Amino acid sequence: MGKLRPRFLAPMLAAVALTVGVAACGGDGGTGTGTAASGAPAEKIKLTVALFSDFHYAPLYEEFKKTHPNVEIVERRAQFNDHHTNLITQLATGAGAADVVAVEGGYVGAFTPTPDKFHNLKDYGLDKRQSEYLDWKWQLGVSNDGSALLGLGTDVGGLAMCYRPDLFEKAGLPTARDEVSALWPTWDQYIETGKKFVAAKVEGAKFTDGPGEHFRAMVEQAPVGYYDEQYNVIAGTNPEVRKAYDMGVRIVDEGLSAKLAAFTPPWNTGIAKGTFATMVCPAWKTGTIKDQNPGEGAWDIAAVPGGGGNQGGTHLMLPKQGKHPKEAAELIDLLTSKESQIKLFKEASALPSLPALYDDPAVSEFVNPYFGNAPIGKIFTDAAKALKPQKVGPKAGDILKAFGDGLQRVEQGKQNPEEAWAQALKDVDRVK
Amino acid sequence: MATRAPDRPAAVASGEPVRPRRRLRRHLVHQLDVKGSPYAYVAPFFLLFSAFGLFPLAYTAWVSLHEWTLLADEHPFVGLDNFRTLLADDYFWNAAFNTLSIGVLSTAPQLLLAIWLAHLLNRPLRAQTFFRVTLLLPNVTSVVAVVVIFSQLFGRDFGMINWMLSWFGVGGVAWNEGVASSHAAISIMIMWRWTGYNALIFLAAMQAVPRELYEAATIDGAGSMTQLRRITIPMIKPTIVFVVITSTIGAMQVLAEPLLFGSYSPTGGVDRQYQTLALFIYENFVKLDFGYASAISWMMFVFIVVVAGVNYLLTRRTKGGLV
Missing domain, CATH: 3.40.190.10 (Periplasmic binding protein-like II)
Incomplete structure (x- = not known):
């Protein structure tokens, strides 16, 4: 739905x-x-x-x-x-x-x-x-x-963070969902947790799928996103957008990313095989996970960093x-x-x-x-309650894609973060 | 119309002059039949072509001179502005380069392979029909299915090709990330679909080459490769020219492969590393920016004419020609 x-x-x-x-x-x-x-x-x-x-x-x-x-x-x-x-x-x-x-x-x-x-x-x-x-x-x-x-x-579509208890255990991180939620009230702490995960050198697994969905969640948590109150595009000048972008770059720099873009076939495979340990998870993504059949209890659900959110x-x-x-x-x-x-x-x-x-x-x-018997009713509704309204402009989707592509260019080593940011802004200008 | 009536009594009254006049008329009708009928017979095609080929072509040219979005009330005339923007647009030249690169990478090996395959099949074989039908099979497979399956084969983490490469110590090629690797992958998909088809066309042409030439060459001691080079290829040159032209046109219009490769995205990769011209048109088309999309379409048309023309001259000038 x-x-x-x-x-x-x-x-x-x-x-x-x-x-x-x-x-x-x-x-x-x-x-x-x-x-x-x-x-x-x-x-x-x-x-x-x-x-x-x-x-x-x-x-x-x-x-x-x-x-x-x-x-x-x-x-x-x-x-x-x-x-x-x-x-x-x-x-x-x-x-x-x-x-x-x-x-x-x-x-x-x-x-x-x-x-x-x-x-x-x-x-x-x-x-x-x-x-x-x-x-x-x-x-x-x-x-x-x-x-x-x-x-x-x-x-x-209340927002949460899905994670794999098995990989967390291998990395020596807590596995119970309340303790996991307590690891990352903020995105900074989320990245710190990721660094611990990397340090534990878990075989064949990265901390998360890719920076795109995290970027998106963080922008949507901000009081103002790509558009101001009058529906002018302010993506390039809004510090919240840049903050989210820098967070995405850190995910890449710290080696947390499995370099898998969401909703692609390799990403689906990654969900099933557990090649990454966390992903941003709106309520309906539980269905996506189940479709890949990773097995009962393979994925669990904790709170999303940054306090609530919604997708869809x-x-x-x-x-x-x-x-x-x-x-x-x-x-x-x-x-x-x-x-x-x-x-x-x-x-x-x-x-x-x-x-x-x-x-x-x-x-x-x-x-x-x-x-794992996650109380999804409570987790997702808590996230939905915590969200603040934001003006969503007509081309938010295209703008999101411009930044998402930019982060992926950084991830693939094609450009440094500044070049990718500059090109993303150019692409945003084209959609306006 | 009403004035017609008095004519006839006048003609009858004049008596004598009727016959030559009637003969003249019959002659004219006959002439018209001989000269005109063929045009009438081919007319349906040209009518349809005007409606679905010529008119869209002209209309696209018209649209390309306007700032035209689907739902706008007004489409102001902007002259050549769209083309000016286009020629200064990095993304356009990027798409043009990708198209050429994918075109060369897919067409050249494909045609050589097709000639070689046709040559192999152009001899008495058991189960000939089986082999020929097999050649055509990839071509009747849905392009979507082909791309989806090849995308899996070219997967970075769990793809079969990387798995095989790992035997030789080459690891983790991210096929859809690089420029060269993505172009190679897409070219392979195109070759998979079209090599057999072109081989069949070559085979048909080869069968029209007189047997005696080969017999004589065999007596003179020419081997199979020499016969292919010195007899077959010169003899089927018109067909080669034809196939080169059609393949060039096809290669310039590649859309489905890059659109579906990796993830479904009209930008052809996050750095547009495999966005072709057709895909660039599509990207602007779904943005409903019809004016700009039309301008790109026309530029693509010009490109195709130029590239096909160059190829035509090149192929025609190649040495050979027995007759």
Whole structure:
């Protein structure tokens, strides 16, 4: 559900498109019909819902139909990248978008600059939900100009640090997850731990996969990332970005890196064979690990350095093309309600975005046997709670790739850190 | 239209002059049939070609003169600005160099190998069809499958090729990191897919070479290699020219291999070390920067024409020619 594939096909390609094309096809939309429908309960309505994987919504649709017998719900699913590129094209050309669309965290910034492409959920009374939500999650769904509420959050992807107890034991480091978490409240301490790991000379294993994901986590933990409050790109001048970059360089310099870029096939193999001992781990990466079948208990989960974080998680939005915004708004209100989110957590391990649920025993006491009975409900929700909101601009994904590539050039010995930084800034200029 | 009617009675009334006129008309129709019909028969191709070949070519040229992003309302005319930017763009020249390098590395050994394979098969063999079909098999394999599997073979830590190299004391080559190593890896993937295909074309040409030439040469004491060099290659030169041109064009347009090699990334490696021109177009295309992508497309077109032309002249000038 909250899967984020940041490095791949131009996640932010929407941005150019939509920012420039605000006025392109805004057109008249079908606003009139929504309110009219309420007066005529007999009218048959079809709502389409476009998702990028199985969100386990089927039982919730049935629930919705009990109160809305005249509504038929059709779900469409597409592959992750395709889903979002389709949506961009549909909004641009003014046709073909579903009534309800899922937009993942990595893409949401591409759509918030163009509130005229979506129904304002405030018009349907959904701003009443604000107090229930994690603040940063709520803010992600607000348009850049702050005028409109475009999306309601579904799940979040709380951040943790996955580690291999077997390799930690060989290195003479503690293996219990609380002790491991205590090793690295900060990124500096994380690197110090890595140096101890290196000093122990564990055969065939490095301390971590590569610097890219650490860089990303650290930037996203900062109050300000690649964009300032007015959505200007400040990646080159923001000291937080440089700090994260220097931390990435240290990971390389200290020999902590296995030089494996995340989500590549060799990286998958590394997870299974244990060629690295730690990696930055959003909630949904537990699924990625399990897919590689490293064996039960091979990986465990500790807290992420730097205090919390998030990667991924989804919003539900209503494109302006939809003819029945009132019913669609009622549907997403139901899909994101407390009752639904707790059901989805049990059903699909989707981490709720409503902090009130974090004390629910179903969440707080949830353990995952594949990860040594790690209390993932608690670890990931703690991380999500600790995160501060940050302005995410339309091309954050491309900017991240520019820096990630730069760190890899350092790692591969092609450039020194200053050259790689300079080229990364040049690449950032090109995406602006 | 209505004015047509009075003509006819007038013609009938005149009586006599009808016949030569009718003959003339028949003659004209016949002429038209003989001269015009062939064009009508080939017209469907050219209509389709205009719609799907010529028009896009012209339209791309038009787009390349504008600042054109997909969803923008306005596409201001910027003249040759895109080309000016392009010629000053390091990444463009980098892609051009990579394309040429991968092109040479893949095409030259591939064609030599194909001629040699065809030569081996151009003799009475058991199970001829089996060998010929086998040659074509890599070509019908999906390019994605080929690249995915080769990427695994070229893996740094657990790849088979590095494992084999380790027997000789060469360790841990990171194939997709270096310029030379990544170009070599990609060239091998291209060769894997196309060598057999080209060998079959050469083989077809070789079979048209008169047997007597070989018999005479054998009597004169020429060995197999001499026969290949002195008879076969000169005799199939038109085919070689053709294959060189098509392979050159193919090599200049390589996209899938570098796109899928390592990780799926339109930059072709973190240092763009194996980004080809086609991939560079793709990168700008997915950014929806159609103006710039079109300009690159046109530059690539020019490149292909130049390189194919040079190759044509080179191959034609090579010595030989029995006839």
